[in-house]
Amino acid sequence: MSERNVDAYGYSERPLSEVTLDTVRRGEVSIDDVRIHPNTLRHQASVAAAHGNPNLSENLLRAAELTSIPDEEVMGIYEALRPYRSTASNLFELADSLDSRGAPLVAELVREASRTYQRRGLAKPE
Amino acid sequence: MTIGRIRFMDEQRVNLDGFAVPDVDLGLVAFASPHDPIPSLVISEGQVTELDSRPASEFDAIDSFIAAHGIDLDVAIEAMALDNLVAARMFIDPNVSRSEIVRLVAGMTPAKLAEIITLLRPAELVIAMTKMRARRTPSNQAHVTNRSDDPLLLSADAATAAAFGFREIETTVPVLGDAPSNAIAVSIGAAVGSAGVLVQCSVEEALELWMGLRGLVSYAETVSLYGTEQIFVDGDDSPWSKAFLTSAYASRGIKMRVTSGGGAEALMGGAEKRSMFYLEARCVSLARAIGAQGVQNGGIDSASVASSVPGGVRSLMAENLMVMARNLEACTGNDALMSESDVRRTSRTHPIFIAGSDYICSGFGSIQRYDNMFGPSQWNSEDIDDFLAMQRDWGVDGGLRSTDMNALESLRERAVSAVRDVYRYLGLGDFSDEWAAQAIDAAGSKDIPAADLMTPLNAARIVRDSGITMLDVVTALADCGYEVEAGRMLTMLQQRVHGDYLHTAAIFDEQWNVLSLVTDPNDYAGPGTGYVPTPARQAEIDGIRQERSVADLRAEQQQHSSHRLRSTGAATLSTDPRDVVIGVSPAVGREVWQTLSGLLVVDVLEELLAGLEEEGCIGRIVRVNDTIDLGRLGLTAAQLSGSGISIGLQAKGTALIHRRDLTPLANLELYSVAPTVTRELYRLLGTNAGRHAKGSTPEPARNPYSDEAIEARYHTKVISLVAIERSCSNVYVPETLELV
Incomplete structure (x- = not known):
């Protein structure tokens, strides 16, 4: 492991240095200890931007917002964004709820989808 | 009755391939359909109001997403004004840097980039690819699957693939329900073979994401993009659902790339009279726009559609170059078998092989053709020695290495016994001694009559029902005495916390260094520059097992x-x-x-x-x-x-x-x-x-x-x-x- 990573910590904010074979074997490590933290994603977003890919950077910033959304819900939002699954207003509601949960970038993506789905006939009829 | 000379020619394997008369109406044209749009870009008050001859009011979903996210408006005016030939020459001019081309291409519409790259001749594509790929060090990806989802064989074959140097392994299933078992077995085998090998299990999007969230796979690839709205929607997705999925993977620290490939739309009857290359230009542009770090393209499942038309094989390589030019990881096809002819399939791969890419094959079938659940690959287990000899012939790093055949036997033994012990420990299933012995020796699943098809299905069901994660697998490995492998799999989980492998073209070397656009950028700028194998790596390339000395x-x-x-x-x-x-x-x-x-x-x-x-x-x-x-x-x-x-x-x-x-x-x-x-x-x-x-x-x-x-x-x-x-x-x- 290279030195740059010594201060890393997981989504649980537990230092990665505490995630060892011993602690795993003792059952003291949860999947959240080996999940990425939003701060790390924001840092990586800045690295991507500095390497000629603002889109990857935006993606990582959206990802940072999604870290706090539980797995099942993440999969639910994906499902909602598939064609004909949601009415335009369903999507606007989803966007509002994302906004209120500290996910404004994802919310904006959902609003954009809603507008385009409406125009292109990809939304479920109201 | 034809004459003997013609009958003899007819019998040759190349004549099993289908060759299509170009047909614009069906999208059966590689480059430059008369219906491809003229490149254009109109920006008004910071918004794209026309994209490739289409006004905003007529944008389909793909245009809309690209217009909103996919074009760097700060350079668009400059980039769109560039003469196509001038731009094409930049790709092979050693005095124009990769980053300068990346900067300009970011401002180009799909049609503009397609027109420019269409101008490159085959030899120029080779130079351009040498220069434009993101990662300096080339690499390769293997398929590891089998007809019966046999966990022991999957593990042994994954260890084998890792031993031969593949840095990514892609598995899939004939039986969807088996997927979690396959993911675990391949991950264990890969960890036996080498540290730092990434593993994916290609299945339906939602299940794939579910496995990713549980740590059962370390990257994802089968997030498909298409070049027309109709086919995109037929695939039950939109650019927004894919963009979200891309962020979802990143949110859990999991690497992912998207998949596209020329000919897919024609194959599905929805090419809208466009050329394959133009439609692929839209896919690649969209891939960049949604924020994916990389693309698997170059025909992929429709490689044989593209290669059935004139210039089609060239277009497959040109697709990969578009990905590189958009500053993304390129996993360059050479995946689905595109010809019955050994000559044609070698010809299709060879320019990419000598140029080097982030992954030469987006699925070298490291197993038997009949065991490849993606279908036979362009390169298969019978070709491994050929591929190694080709690397040696040209002094080129195609990502593979020779391996000590005695060591390989030990690796397969260990890979089999590790899966056996872990499955027993976790209550996933038991394997007979006979089954294990056959799996170690097997060239393919046909050599394992002792296998029981229900075992993987049961194992997978238990994984799903009991919520087993990769942490449980790590524990099982460590408790069963496989400390090295347990350590490697834990380190892979820890990589998700660092997120360094979310960057473009990231792989791990065997010391867990991330090699990516960020850490290992391609610096090719003409002869004497760019990637050169280290002396140790060159020795691996040169030292094939068949070579003999006078002694x-x-x-x-x-x-x-x-x-x-x-x-x-x-x-x-x-x-x-x-x-x-x-x-x-x-x-x-x-x-x-x-x-x-x-x-x-x-x-x-x-x-x-x-x-x-x-x-x-x-x-x-x-x-x-x-x-x-x-x-x-x-x-x-x-x-x-x-x-x-x-x-x-x-x-x-x-x-x-x-x-x-x-x-x-x-x-x-x-x-x-x-x-x-x-x-x-x-x-x-x-x-x-x-x-x-x-x-x-x-x-x-x-x-x-x-x-x-x-x-x-x-x-x-x-x-x-x-x-x-x-x-x-x-x-x-x-x-x-x-x-x-």
Whole structure:
């Protein structure tokens, strides 16, 4: 492991240095200890931007917002964004709820989808 | 009835391939359909209001997403104004940096980039790819699957793939429910084979994401993009659902790339009369726009559609270049088999192979063709040695390495026993000793009759029901004594926390260093720059297991040494008209005991002597010490011979009949292709030498015919044998040898 990573910590904010074979074997490590933290994603977003890919950077910033959304819900939002699954207003509601949960970038993506789905006939009829 | 020449041509395997007459209406055209739009970009108040000749009011979902996210408006005016030829030349101009091209391409519409790259000829594509790929160090990806989702075989084959150097392994299932079992088995096998090998299990999007969230896979790839709205929606997704999915993977620290490929839309009947290349330009533009770090393209499942039309194979490579130009990781196809012809499939891959890419194959079928649940690959397990030889031939790093065959057996044993122990520990299933033994040895699943198809399904069900994560697998490995593998799999989980492998073109080397656009950027700028294998890596490329040295050959010859030939002193001149001398070369009876045909030298001598005896002649063996040249050797022997006739025999088996009044290079009969000379032919040579001695008519001997690459097979041996002959030659006079 290279030195740059010594201060890393997981989504649980537990230092990665505490995630060892011993602690795993003792059952003291949860999947959240080996999940990425939003701060790390924001840092990586800045690295991507500095390497000629603002889109990857935006993606990582959206990802940072999604870290706090539980797995099942993440999969639910994906499902909602598939064609004909949601009415335009369903999507606007989803966007509002994302906004209120500290996910404004994802919310904006959902609003954009809603507008385009409406125009292109990809939304479920109201 | 056609003539034989044509019937013969018709029988060749290339004629099993389908070749299509270009048909614009069906999208069966590689480049430049007349219906491809003219590149354009209109920006008004910071918004794109026209994209490739289409006004915003008519944007489909793909246009909308690209217009909103996919074009760097700060450089768009400059980029769109560039002359296409000027831009195309930048790709091969060593004085224009990769980053400058990346900067400009970010401002280009799909149609603009497609028109520019269409201008590049094949050799220019090679240079452009060498320069434009994101990662400096090339790499390769393997498929590891089998017909029965056999966890033991998956593990053994994953370890094998890792041993051969693949840095990513992609598995999938014939039975969807088996997926979690496959993901675990392949991950364990990969960890046995090497540290840092990424693993994905390609299944339906939601299940794939579910496995990712539980740590059961370390990257994802099968997030498909399409170039028309209709086909996109037929695929049950939109650019927004894919963008969200891309962020979802990143939110859990999981690497992912998207998949597209020319010909997909034509195959699904929705190409809207556009060229394959233009539609792919839209996919690649969209991939960048949604924020994916990379793209698997180059036809992929529709590679054979693209390669059925003129220029199609070139378009596959050009697709990859578009990905690189958009500053994304390129996983460059060479995946689904696009031809029945070995020549065509090699031709399709070769330019990418020599240029180098982030992953030469987005799925080298490291297993049997019949076990490949993606369908046969462009390259399969039977081609691994070919691929290694090609790397060596060109001094090129195609991502593979030779492996010690004994070590491989141990790896497979360990991979099988690790999965067995982990499955038992976690209550996922039991495997018989017979099954395990067959899996270690198997070339493919057909070699494992002991396998039980229900085991993986049960295992997968338990994983899903009980919520097992990769942490449980790590625990199981460690508790069962596989500390190294447990450590490797834990380190892979920890990588999700760091997020360094979310960057473009990231792989891990065996020391867990991330190699990516960020840490290992491609710096090619003409000869003498860019990626050069380290001396250690070059040694891996060069040192294939089949190579032999003179010392190896000497040792091999020594295994056949015998005491049946011994020197009885200096040879004398005979006056007996029945005397025929068999002149043998300096290494005979010393270092070389076996001819190139596999016959022992003493057996050859016996045949020659017997043939002479049949004609009433007396053969006498004389070793000529001062020359290794067959003509001179024969002539020396003829000059000692009572009859004036001799047989010359080199240790490698090349033989002739000579007469003392001829010049060295003239001779009576010559068997020049030693590897094909049989016992019967040596007997005939003896007989004919006897007939020459008596003045009677010899029987014409035909040199045996072979259509094999005899020279490829034996020339290296010949060079070694000649070296040994030379080391045995000396200034001493000819000596008589006795055969006992």
